[in-house]
Amino acid sequence: MPPSVRFLPFLSWPAQWRAHGVRGDLVAGITVALVLIPQALAYAKLAGLPPQVGLYAALLPAVVAALFGSCGQLSTGPVALTSLLVAASIVPLAGLAGGDLLGLALLLALLSGLIQLGLGLMRLGWLLNLLSVPVLMGFVNAAALIICLTQVPPLLGLSMPHSQHLVLDFTQALGGLTAPHWPSMGFGLGSLAALVALKRLWPRLPGVPLVVATATALSAWSGFATSGGEVVGDIPRGLPLPSLPPPSPDLVAAILPAAFVVAMVSFMEAASSAKLICGRTRQPWRQDQELIGQGLAKISAAFTSGMPVSASFSRSALNYVNGARTGLSSLVTAALLVLTLLYLTPLLWHLPKPVLAAVILQAVAGLIDTGVLRRAWRASKDDGAAAAVTFLGTLAFAPNIQNGIFTGLILSLGLMVYRGMRPRAALLGLHEDGTYRDRERFGLPHPHPQLVILRFDSPLTFVTAATFEDAMLAAARAQDKVRTVLVSATGMNDIDATGLHTLAGLIERFHAQGQAIAFCGLKKQVIDAMERDGLWPRIAAQASYRTEHQALAALLPGLAASD
Structure with a gap:
């Protein structure tokens, strides 16, 4: 591989276009954009940020990741797991930052991006292998369950307090069922049922954009907002303005451990997608180059009013299935997002927030895989214990879920050393x-x-x-x-x-x-x-x-x- 292509992967795109054409990239880019727009709004909400931040994070970061990453089919932008980590990282520090959650998200994006970029440039991607699969899956399953718990109240039109005790907050929110807001509950449960039905009965149809468009139209027609329902509301029209993370040493020191977790977990999510896709396309996947691409994407988000991003497993799979060969598909997706931000944001005003909760729940349900935990236990009691402790620790520490993965990481490394001390x-x-x-x-x-x-x-x-x-x-x-x-x-x-x-x-x-x-x-x-x-x-x-x-x-x- 020529050195220029090794460090600038997009230079290899023309050769692939000559061999396979660009139709697959164009179709995939349009298809992913239809799914990404409502997901970006939903995941910004999950992170506790304004909805437009999700759209901004899906713009330049996606382009940068496509240009400098090694797997052209990866779709980079807001994802559920990283968004939950963002919320868990910035909400406890809101007082220290004077309530500037967006500034904290920008700083988190910058630091986690610098960590990934540094690891990639120094060819230290192997360090991320210290996070074992059982620990990662224990964390992912617990995080998915936590996401579901946080989205059930808004799905039903209930308000949920945010304290350091997630289960108590959830229980208190469910107390509102004694006087439910029926239109909100109808939009939430109806959208979730429609998403599940479309995925099972007509999987080739773009279920998310169809449901979101239909719900938005019904909301506008029925006057959902005037009846007390929560809607997305005004989304600023136009491209994101340049931003600057707060240059506070105290904030950097406070958020650095969380930035390490975000860098580690988000890259493991990207790596799982890249390995699967490159295995099917028989293309080489370079871990360190992908770290560089993902790191630069996060850094670009920090300076364009975005939030930490990662490669989405579901959108990357959609990219691949629709024929994407290169990062051109991500550029097409970004172009459609530009059009949305410039001209279409008024159409999103009536989008009900319970529908966004349904989008999140439908997407996150696929992350729950208890079979992986059972297989880890059967393979090794140590691995099973590490997975179980990570799962329970993540739930116990919620909403500070980063502590859960630190617990599992320390335990798995300790067990590895213990096993190494007692060879056969x-x-x-x-x-x-x-x-x-x-x-x-x-x-x-x-x-x-x-x-x-x-x-x-x-x-x-x-x-x-x-x-x-x-x-x-x-x-x-x-x-x-x-x-x-x-x-x-x-x-x-x-x-x-x-x-x-x-x-x-x-x-x-x-x-x-x-x-x-x-x-x-x-x-x-x-x-x-x-x-x-x-x-x-x-x-x-x-x-x-x-x-x-x-x-x-x-x-x-x-x-x-x-x-």
Whole structure:
């Protein structure tokens, strides 16, 4: 790949247009715009921001992400999960910022974008892999449930207080059902039912724009706003004005942890879409380049009155299904948004807010996947515990849901270190298939009364050195007359200074006891480390064997001669 294309992916678009044409990009761009406009309004509401902020965030950020990202089918803009994180991050800091929620959202977009851009430029995208799938899915499922709880009251036309206790707020909001506003409830439940029916019965139809347009027309015709119903109201006409995040060190320090969570979670959402689409199109996906694209998109949102953005799984899938090949589809979508902001915003005045709640609920329902949590538990109790703790922690900390993912991240890393400290070590015996396997599992005898074979399935580092030492001492006592412990080291792919020190100490201790240590299957990188340390000349004579069979053929005659 030419360096220019590597750093400026949009330079590869003309070649793809010549090969596949531009019709797919044009159709996909128009289709996604029809869905994105009502979603952008809804997700701005979910973030606690004015509706036009969602439209602004879907404009320049989408163009920037398309130009500099590695996957042309990604549709970048406001998404439900990131919007919830925005609300959870900025609402608690409203007092510190003098009530300027938009300023906090701009600062959050800038910081999270800088984090992603920095990781991408330094080729450190692998750090995001520290967030395991069980932890991420535990968080996503809890966040989706929280979104549903926050949207049920507006769906029914009820007002919901916002405090530090989500369940109490939800319960208090439901108390309004004793005197419901029936038109609001009708719009909310009717729109949700229509969205679900269209998705199941006629999935190829653009359900969201159809329902939103119909509800808006009915609202205007019936006088919904004059009857006490809440509508979107006035959306400023025109393109977004340049903006500047508040340059307050105190605000930066307060919001930085949340910015890290937004950067991490939003990119995992983008990565899941990109991996799936690139796997189907057989196009290369470059994680670090996508970090750069998504980071620049967030930064552009910070300076154009937007909010933190990410790649939408549903809109990206819609982009792909409708034939998008390059980021031109996102440029077409942005062009339609420009037309909407310049000429069509008055048509959105009568859009009922319960309909926006229905749009959010219908979109977020697809995020709930309890099957992933069950599979994580079946695969590993540690993974299952990490997923469960993240899920429960996110619910418990709501609305400060970023604390939930921090809890799961710390737990999963702790469990990873704990598992790494206790690698598998097994004594081997000769199996009937001619290989040396776990003697305890298969009921195999030791290969010789004076020799045992220990297999150590881990690098020998400061994390595992104590376990290796204990296993070696136990192997030396496995039989009454053990004189040699043969270490099957095929699983030992690394050794550090602590491992070398431990091994040298064991060699001295075994020698003092009249015992010896031999090795088979040592890898080159381990031998190289031993040579640099000066340990290799002391053990080379009994450490150059490649297999257990070769080692026993050389060692057993010496043991027999000493009897």
